[in-house]
Amino acid sequence: MRIVILGSTGSIGTQTLELLKDHPEHQVIGLSAGKNIALLEEQIRVWKPKYLAVYDEEQAVLFKRKGWKRKRKRTIRLLFSAVWRALSPFPLCRKQR
Secondary structure (H helix, E strand, O other): OEEEEOOOOOHHHHHHHHHHOOOOOOEEEEEEEOOOHHHHHHHHHHHOOOEEEEOOHHHHHHHHHOOHHHHOOOOOOOOOHHHHHHHOOOHHHOOOO
16 A cells, blocks of 8 residues: 655654554655654655655755755655645644744
């Protein structure tokens, strides 16, 4: 099964990834994070996802500048906050400006 973890750097996301370590039949193809880019980088090294989403626009720009798109042969896409908000069905999940 192919899985995308929304909020992979949060409490539930990290616990889910920990559980998936015991289930190699599942493939993590996407990860998303808010601001914890250091943990996201660690998760990328372990899980090698094809897709990424970074909620915080400033962090996404910094992340992109670090060269993650060039370091991987896989396609890594950064979703900025406007796209994230559009994908979020619940107003409480949206970043308040």
